[in-house]
Amino acid sequence: MNWLWWRRIFALTQKELLQFSRDLILVVATIYFFTGEVYIAGKGVSLELVKAPIGYMDHDQSLASREWLNKLRPPYFDVKGQITEQSTALKLLDSSQLLGVIDIPPNFQRDLLNGRPTEIGFQLDGSNVVLGNLANSYTGLANAYFNQEWMLKQMKVTPAQALEVPRVDVRQMILFNPEGNNAWFMSISEMMTVMTMLSLFLTAAIVVKEKERGTIEQLSIAPLTPLQILLPKILAVELILLCGIALSIFVVLLPVFKVPFQGSFFLFFLVSAVYVYAVSGLGLFIATISKNLAQVMIISILLLMPIILLSGAFTPPEAMPEWEQALIWLSPLYYYINMGYGIILKGSGLEIIWQNLLALFALGTVLFLFGIRQFKKQFGA
Amino acid sequence: MNIRKILTLSKKEWLEIWRDRVYFTMAFIFPFVMMMVLGFGMSFDVEKMPFVIVDYDQSDLSREYSHKFISSRYFDYKGHLKKASDADELIAKADIRFLLVIPPEFSKNLKQGKPAQVQTQIDGQFTYRASMVKGYVSAITAHFNSELTQDWFAKKRGISKQELQAMLAPVTLQTHYLYNNELKSIWSTGTGMIMLVMLVAPAMLAALGVVREKESGSIFNIYASTVTPAEFITGKILPYILISYINISILSLAAVLLFEAPFKGELSLLMVSNLLYVASAAAIGLVISTFVKSQAAAALIAMIGTMIPAMMYSGLMMPVASMAAEAKIEAHAFPAMYQLEILWGTYLKGQGWQELWPNLFVITGFLLLYWGVAVLRFHKRVKA
Numbered sequence: 115m116n117w118l119w120w121r122r123i124f125a126l127t128q129k130e131l132l133q134f135s136r137d138l139i140l141v142v143a144t145i146y147f148f149t150g151e152v153y154i155a156g157k158g159v160s161l162e163l164v165k166a167p168i169g170y171m172d173h174d175q176s177l178a179s180r181e182w183l184n185k186l187r188p189p190y191f192d193v194k195g196q197i198t199e200q201s202t203a204l205k206l207l208d209s210s211q212l213l214g215v216i217d218i219p220p221n222f223q224r225d226l227l228n229g230r231p232t233e234i235g236f237q238l239d240g241s242n243v244v245l246g247n248l249a250n251s252y253t254g255l256a257n258a259y260f261n262q263e264w265m266l267k268q269m270k271v272t273p274a275q276a277l278e279v280p281r282v283d284v285r286q287m288i289l290f291n292p293e294g295n296n297a298w299f300m301s302i303s304e305m306m307t308v309m310t311m312l313s314l315f316l317t318a319a320i321v322v323k324e325k326e327r328g329t330i331e332q333l334s335i336a337p338l339t340p341l342q343i344l345l346p347k348i349l350a351v352e353l354i355l356l357c358g359i360a361l362s363i364f365v366v367l368l369p370v371f372k373v374p375f376q377g378s379f380f381l382f383f384l385v386s387a388v389y390v391y392a393v394s395g396l397g398l399f400i401a402t403i404s405k406n407l408a409q410v411m412i413i414s415i416l417l418l419m420p421i422i423l424l425s426g427a428f429t430p431p432e433a434m435p436e437w438e439q440a441l442i443w444l445s446p447l448y449y450y451i452n453m454g455y456g457i458i459l460k461g462s463g464l465e466i467i468w469q470n471l472l473a474l475f476a477l478g479t480v481l482f483l484f485g486i487r488q489f490k491k492q493f494g495a
Numbered sequence: 496m497n498i499r500k501i502l503t504l505s506k507k508e509w510l511e512i513w514r515d516r517v518y519f520t521m522a523f524i525f526p527f528v529m530m531m532v533l534g535f536g537m538s539f540d541v542e543k544m545p546f547v548i549v550d551y552d553q554s555d556l557s558r559e560y561s562h563k564f565i566s567s568r569y570f571d572y573k574g575h576l577k578k579a580s581d582a583d584e585l586i587a588k589a590d591i592r593f594l595l596v597i598p599p600e601f602s603k604n605l606k607q608g609k610p611a612q613v614q615t616q617i618d619g620q621f622t623y624r625a626s627m628v629k630g631y632v633s634a635i636t637a638h639f640n641s642e643l644t645q646d647w648f649a650k651k652r653g654i655s656k657q658e659l660q661a662m663l664a665p666v667t668l669q670t671h672y673l674y675n676n677e678l679k680s681i682w683s684t685g686t687g688m689i690m691l692v693m694l695v696a697p698a699m700l701a702a703l704g705v706v707r708e709k710e711s712g713s714i715f716n717i718y719a720s721t722v723t724p725a726e727f728i729t730g731k732i733l734p735y736i737l738i739s740y741i742n743i744s745i746l747s748l749a750a751v752l753l754f755e756a757p758f759k760g761e762l763s764l765l766m767v768s769n770l771l772y773v774a775s776a777a778a779i780g781l782v783i784s785t786f787v788k789s790q791a792a793a794a795l796i797a798m799i800g801t802m803i804p805a806m807m808y809s810g811l812m813m814p815v816a817s818m819a820a821e822a823k824i825e826a827h828a829f830p831a832m833y834q835l836e837i838l839w840g841t842y843l844k845g846q847g848w849q850e851l852w853p854n855l856f857v858i859t860g861f862l863l864l865y866w867g868v869a870v871l872r873f874h875k876r877v878k879a
Contacts, residue, residue: 139792146799154803157819162626182666207673208844210814210836226666233667240675241683241839242814243539244623250670251630257668258637264666265641269648280605280643282560283612284636286629289586291619299622319791404517408703411794412521419532430621432545432571432592435535452589455620460587 122338126346127353130320134354144316147308148358152366156301163248165192169206170216172196176223178264182234183216185256190248207239214238214249226264290459297371298459303427305362306454309355310447311418313390316351317397318410321489326406330493340490348394355390356383376461385453385471392446392478398485402492421445426452446481449474496725504722504730508704512734526696526742527749533692534685534754541627543571545591549579554602560613563635564595570631579616586618593617593628605643674843684811685754686842689746690835691805693769694776697739699797701780705731706793709784717875724873728866732777739773750842760841764848764855771858772834776801778865785872804829811835830861 135141168191172179186193197203197215206212217235219225225232236253240246266279291298321344324330333343360383367373396417404410423429424438425447431439442448449470456462456470464471512519548561565572573591576582582594596614604611615632619625649655675682708714717727747769750756780797787793806812808822809831815823826832833854840846 137789137792139787139789140795143792143795143799151799151803154807162622208840208846208850210810213814231667233669236668236670238670238672240672241843242810243675243680243683244812245814246672246675247539247541247627248623248630250672251627251634253670254634254668255630255637257666258634258641261641261666262637262644265644269652280608280647281610281640282605282636282643283610284615284632285612286615286617286632288617288619288625288629291622291625296622299620315795323791406707407790407794408707409517409521411699411703411791411798412518412525415798416521416525416528419529423532423535429539430589430592430624432543433540433624438535455589456587459620462587466584466587 119342122342123346123349126338126342127349130347130350131353134316134320134350144312144354144358145361147312148305148362149366151308152301152304152362153370155304156297156366156371162296163190163245163252166190166213166245166249167192167194167211168214168216168249169194169197169203169212170218171198171200171203172216172218173220174218174222178223178226179218182218182222182257182260185260186216186253187256190252203237207237210239212239213245214253216253295371298373301367301371302373302454302458303451305359305367306447306450307422307427308362309359309386309389309450310393310421311414312358313351313355313393314397314400314418315410315414316354317348317394318400318404318414319407320347320351321398321401322404322407322410325401334493340486340493344398344486344489348391348398351394351397352387352390356386359383359386373458375458377457377463381464381467382454382457385450385457385467385474388471388475388478389446389450392474392481395478395481395483395485399481399488402485402488421447424448425450443473444477446474446477449477496723496729500722500726501730501733504727505733508731509734509737512704512738522696522700522738523742526692526739526746529696530685530688530692530746530749531753534681534688534750539623539680539684541624542569544569544593544624544628545571545573546593546595547573547576547582547585547591548595548597549576549582550597551599552597552601556602556605557597560597560601560639561595563639564632567631567635569627582616586616589618589620591618592624593632595632608647674839681754682756682843683839686750686756686838687809687811687835689743689750690772690809690831690838691802691811692746693739693743693773694779694801694805694831694834695798696742697735697773697776698780698783698801699794700738701732701735701777702784702787702793702797703780703790704735705781705784706787706790709788710790718877724875725870728781728869728873732774732781732866735777735780736770736774739777740770743769743773756842758842759845761847762841764851765837765841768834768837768851768855768858771855771862772830775830775858775862775865778862778869781869782865782872785869805831808832809835830858833857 165188168186170183170193172183183193194212197206203212203215207215215237217237219232219234222232222234234257236250238246238249321330324333363375363379368375397414400410400413400417404413424442424445426442427447431442431448434442453462453467453470453474456467512522546564548564550557550561564570579594579596582591585591586594594616596616598612598614601611601613613636615629617625617628705714708717722730744766747765751758779801783797783800784793787796804825808818808826808829810826815826815832818826837851837854840851
């Protein structure tokens, strides 16, 4: 590996970058992925219960029933109003105009005063599981508060005396993201998914393009080793994607979503570089098995799906079924997500993430050597 | 439009797909794998959250309180720690999702009728899960509190517990989940995936089909022939509709067989709307193909152009009603939302023609619109 070796690598890297920059649509799409897509993900999806439209059938119309309904508070709930007929309620639920309907039985207050247990019904649209879960949890809580207050009132405890009743107060601290800002989570997640997709796709596309046009034959008769042919392509992808991620961080994450970047930028870029290296090995493999870009695209997505889903980007490992948990270590994105969130939100340093980094590097090297071997086999160089 | 010309074109297109075996196989495997992975992988069930307890009090009462957490099916108890600071690293590495700290004097305060402060530290990385944990913790505590209060009054006022319970009957909240009784996220996301996958796959296949001819140059044969744009577009789209219709039928069946989702509505409606939906998705692909020159660009844009609306603006992740105004407009500008309503309507809600016929209308409208745009944008003259 002398000076000439490196000059060749440099010249070829330059060629790849030039080629990339001339495919205007690809450049625009790449920029879009790193900015627009990340922005939309952060802005678009909310996994929070905000102003959930709730209706009620208050068959009791008493002080107690109104008090109970009063416990459903904004910003979680938006109590729309009284419904008289069950059929109307169902129609409103069917057409998704209401998320849930509270059903307070007649004699609600009388039963309560007489110490007879009462039951409030809550019909809840379960088709969106996130909202269903949240709505159930918040109404359950509202009910618990109502019971507590009602009990104190029944025992004729005045607010001053209420201090004399034993009570556990919970001070809940949400770490790393105290306001529960969903945009942080979604945008970071999306940025890493985009990284995965592009490092897989761009690497494969750059190689297959040469195959499709036949220019790969020129390269294979040139005095270059397979490593010398492939390394510049990967270096080019590295450079493009690191610029892309810088764009994401400095144009979207920090200024728009005000993500508090706790850790070191340098470490994050280092981790990202290792990640691109790891995934590009898979990209090379795709390139060797496909004949044209259409196949590249389809195979990339096929591979991408399990990588993303096993990574814990949508579902954290503990919530996966067991067979899935056993496979997560195969997904390079799993390590990247762990380290990425660690560095960005939790401010982790190298001393916490080194195991992940090492594992990613090892997995990447295996994939990379495998990719190069396949390539060598195909071109007999 | 000449039917024979259209059919000839379709046959040519079909042969081309058939002879590219990788492409052909992928055209069928791809949607199925995507649906399986997404359906099984995207779970919103919140269970088994790993946590640890730091108990500085070590009393009967604190153990009783901790036990409520340990025995909850939502939480996965990972042990006790000596100091709260020991948990920092576990949380940073995401080995646990939250920490419960019970202070010293917990039982002493409670026994004297004073409030006791416990603390939780919750990993806020997954916002939705953090708020669920918060909710569960509050609910468990509220329940514990009412037991405490009852005991307290029983002791203070010298009434027996039974008498007290008769005086203070609590209200129980009975939640009935409509449409998805057990709140299984796979029923909703699994059936929703049909909408997502079958928007992405037909669009991509159709877009690549046209652009491939552009790249290889064989499109010049079309340019030079007597085929009109309308005939070309229609002939081109038919094989993709056929493939996609087979696919969407397989997926619709898979939702019931593999995801064990119920099917309560009218099958005939679903079959018709599936056909219209994959046709409009393929038509989106053709529109895209008129804008781009390279297969890579076609594939990328088809991905972006369909995945985002289907994922973000269809109601799959959040209901359209609670979207911001711009997002609402985007939701109505794609067939995805209408098809999702049909899917959830027929699978989960037991609806049929009566409730959902307007959606069919809208999807047909989209199909005609995309088809029209593709025909108008398809020029037989190469721009100089």
